[in-house]
Structure formats: C-alpha cells, structure tokens
Amino acid sequence: MKPETVLSRLAAMACAALLSACATPPVPAPKPPAAPTLAQWLIEADAAAKMGQYDQATSLLQRGSAAYPADKAPWLQLAQMAFDRGQYGQAVLQSQQALERDPEDKVASSIIAVSGLRLSGKALADLSRQNNLNGTVRSEAQELARLLRASLGEEVLVPPARRPAAAARRAAGSANAGTAPAAPAAKSGNSADPFSGLK
Known part of the structure; x- marks a missing residue:
C-alpha cells in the first residue's frame, strides 16, 4: 500500500473521530x-x-x-439547651461565644447571669453545709449578696419557706383567745448571718 494512501486513511479516520466527538453533546x-x-x-x-x-x-x-462562624444563633441555641438541662458551666461558655459575635445580646447575658448565680448558690450551699464559709470567701460572698439585694430591691434574697401548719395553729390560737395575731418581728437589716436567706 502506498504511503500516501495510509496517510489519507489515517487523516480520514481522525476527521471522522473528531466529527463524532463534536456531534455528541457534552x-x-x-x-x-x-x-x-x-x-x-x-x-x-x-x-x-x-x-x-x-x-x-x-x-x-x-x-x-462552623458553616456560619460569624452568626450568634447556633451558640445561643446551644447555650439555651445546656441551661435547660442544668449544664450551667457549658451554658456560660456558649453564651460567651454568642457575646463575642454580638456583645449587646441580652439573652446571652441573662443566661450567663442566671447560670453563674445557680453555680454560686450551689457552691455556697455546699460550703455552708460543710461549715467552711470563712475568710475572704465569706466576705466576697457577703458582698455579692449585698449587691444582689440592692439590685433586686429586696432585703432578703430568698424568703424563708412558710410553714402552713404553724401558721394555722397561730391563727387558731388567736381566734380562740379573741385577739389579733401578733405582727411579725421587724426584719433586722444587720442580721448575724446574711446568708440565712440563701440556705
């Protein structure tokens, strides 16, 4: 076979392949x-x-x-979920992440405040139970209690629980005696134990 014939056949085959490739849509x-x-x-x-x-x-x-790193919403939802489950340390950490993205967020600040108070209240109750609340810890706790009372406008942070049976006995005794019940003693603004309302 002549070389010209081989070359022409190869050229024809290449053209056919090229045309068939062009004809098929990508x-x-x-x-x-x-x-x-x-x-x-x-x-x-x-x-x-x-x-x-x-x-x-x-x-x-x-x-x-991770997909929306500048948005506070996932962190707020994580913080609220942790708070609802009583995981106050986690709630504080996740609220701080939300505040990094929006320092004015009131929900995150509220979660931090309430979570911190619940953790502090538990720690104070544990220390009080162990009779180990003294020194600088005691003075700082007293100062915190004073600030909380001032912020809330309350003399006592947690009012003592009323005893219905005792109240009913006093009322019955007064009715039998024909006298009005005695007025409760005035609260002392300077009690010996400022944490008595927290116990």
Whole structure:
C-alpha cells in the first residue's frame, strides 16, 4: 500500500473521530447539593432536642456554627439547651461565644447571669453545709449578696419557706383567745448571718 494512501486513511479516520466527538453533546457535571442554610441547621437541631436527641442537636448546631462562624444563633441555641438541662458551666461558655459575635445580646447575658448565680448558690450551699464559709470567701460572698439585694430591691434574697401548719395553729390560737395575731418581728437589716436567706 502506498504511503500516501495510509496517510489519507489515517487523516480520514481522525476527521471522522473528531466529527463524532463534536456531534455528541457534552454531559454536564452533576451539581453539588446546596449547603444547608443556617435556618435549616437551627430547625433540625430544635427538632432533635425536642425528641430528646441532645447529642444529635449539639452536633447539628456545632456544624451550623462552623458553616456560619460569624452568626450568634447556633451558640445561643446551644447555650439555651445546656441551661435547660442544668449544664450551667457549658451554658456560660456558649453564651460567651454568642457575646463575642454580638456583645449587646441580652439573652446571652441573662443566661450567663442566671447560670453563674445557680453555680454560686450551689457552691455556697455546699460550703455552708460543710461549715467552711470563712475568710475572704465569706466576705466576697457577703458582698455579692449585698449587691444582689440592692439590685433586686429586696432585703432578703430568698424568703424563708412558710410553714402552713404553724401558721394555722397561730391563727387558731388567736381566734380562740379573741385577739389579733401578733405582727411579725421587724426584719433586722444587720442580721448575724446574711446568708440565712440563701440556705
């Protein structure tokens, strides 16, 4: 076979392959699935938490916070979930993350304040039970109690529980004696133990 014939056949085959490639439309690449929106993360996490699947809810919120690092919403939801479950240390940490993104957020500040008070109240109760509340710890706790009373406008932070049976006996005794019940003693503003209302 002549070399010219071989070359012409090869050229014809190359042209045919090229034409057949041009005739086949290119297959579009599959589109990647759309990333979930922050609202979707929050809704799914809330649904998981309502079903008691707290680990799954936490995982969803952490993934949402990683996908939307500038948004405070996942951190607030994590903080509220931890607070509702009595995990006050975690609630404080997650609220601080929300405050880093929005220093004016009142919900995060409230969670920190109440969680801190609950942790402090438990620690003070434990120390009081052990009769180990003294020195600088005691003076700082007294100062904290004074500030809380001033902030709340209350003389006593936690009013003592009333005893219905004793109150009923006093009322019955007064009625039998035909006299009005005695007025309760005035509260002393300077009691010996400022933590008596916290116990």
